[in-house]
Amino acid sequence: MKPFALLRTGLTALALALPLVAAAQEATIRKNLADRVPGLADIDEVRKTPMNGLFEVRVGTEILYTDAEGNYLLHGNLLDTKTRKNLTEERVEKLTAIDFKDLQLKNAFTTVRGNGKRKLAVFADPNCGYCKRFEKDLAKINNVTVYTFLIPILGADSVTKSRQVWCSADKTKIWDDWMLREQAPKGEAACNTEALDANLAFARKYRITGTPTLVFENGSRVPGAINTQQLEELLAKR
Structure with a gap:
C-alpha cells in the first residue's frame, strides 16, 4: 500500500x-x-x-x-x-438566554413609556420586595416598552394579588399603585387567569426560579433587581 x-x-x-x-x-x-x-x-x-x-x-x-x-x-x-x-x-x-420571540406576550400586560422603542420583559411576583425596589428604578426609565409577566410563586396571597391585577381594567395602574405606592389591589378577580398558569409553566421550562427576572431584547437575562444605571446600560445593548 x-x-x-x-x-x-x-x-x-x-x-x-x-x-x-x-x-x-x-x-x-x-x-x-x-x-x-x-x-x-x-x-x-x-x-x-x-x-x-x-x-x-x-x-x-x-x-x-x-x-x-x-x-x-x-x-x-x-x-x-x-x-x-x-x-x-x-x-x-x-x-x-431567552429568545425574545419565544416570550408569550399575550400573557403579559404592557406598559409603554415615551417612544417605547426599547423592550424589556419582567417576570415578577407582587409580594416580592426586590421587585418593588426594582419597579422604583424602572419607573425612572423612559422610551421603553415593558412586558410584565406575573408569576405568583411566593404563596397564596401572591396568587390572589396577581389575579386581581390581571383582571383589572387598567393593569399597569393597579400594578404601579401596589408596587410603588403600597395601595393594595382590590376586586373579585373574576376573569380568565389562564395566562398566570401559562407564565408559571414558562418559568419552570426556562428555570426562572426567582423574581424579578429580566429578559432583554437581545435575549440576555438578568436574575434579580438592578439599578437605573445598569438598566440603561443593558437596554443600550439591544
Whole structure:
C-alpha cells in the first residue's frame, strides 16, 4: 500500500475512534460522579473545556468542572488569561438566554413609556420586595416598552394579588399603585387567569426560579433587581 494510502487509512481509523473514546470518557465521568456525589445522578451535559484534562459538567444552568475520571470536582469560574474572558460566565449567559420571540406576550400586560422603542420583559411576583425596589428604578426609565409577566410563586396571597391585577381594567395602574405606592389591589378577580398558569409553566421550562427576572431584547437575562444605571446600560445593548 502506498504511503499516502496508509496515511489516509490511519486518519480514517483515528476519526472513527475519537467519538468512541469521548463517549467512554463521558460515561466514566457520569458514572463516577453519580456514584460519589449526591445530586449528580442527573447530569444534563458533559463536555471538554479549552483547558487540557478539564471537563464541564452541566446540571441545568449550574456549571461544575471535573477531571477525566470524575475524581475531583470544582465549582467556580474558569478564566481565559489570554483573552481575559470569564468562560464560565459566558457559558451561563448563553444557557440562560431567552429568545425574545419565544416570550408569550399575550400573557403579559404592557406598559409603554415615551417612544417605547426599547423592550424589556419582567417576570415578577407582587409580594416580592426586590421587585418593588426594582419597579422604583424602572419607573425612572423612559422610551421603553415593558412586558410584565406575573408569576405568583411566593404563596397564596401572591396568587390572589396577581389575579386581581390581571383582571383589572387598567393593569399597569393597579400594578404601579401596589408596587410603588403600597395601595393594595382590590376586586373579585373574576376573569380568565389562564395566562398566570401559562407564565408559571414558562418559568419552570426556562428555570426562572426567582423574581424579578429580566429578559432583554437581545435575549440576555438578568436574575434579580438592578439599578437605573445598569438598566440603561443593558437596554443600550439591544
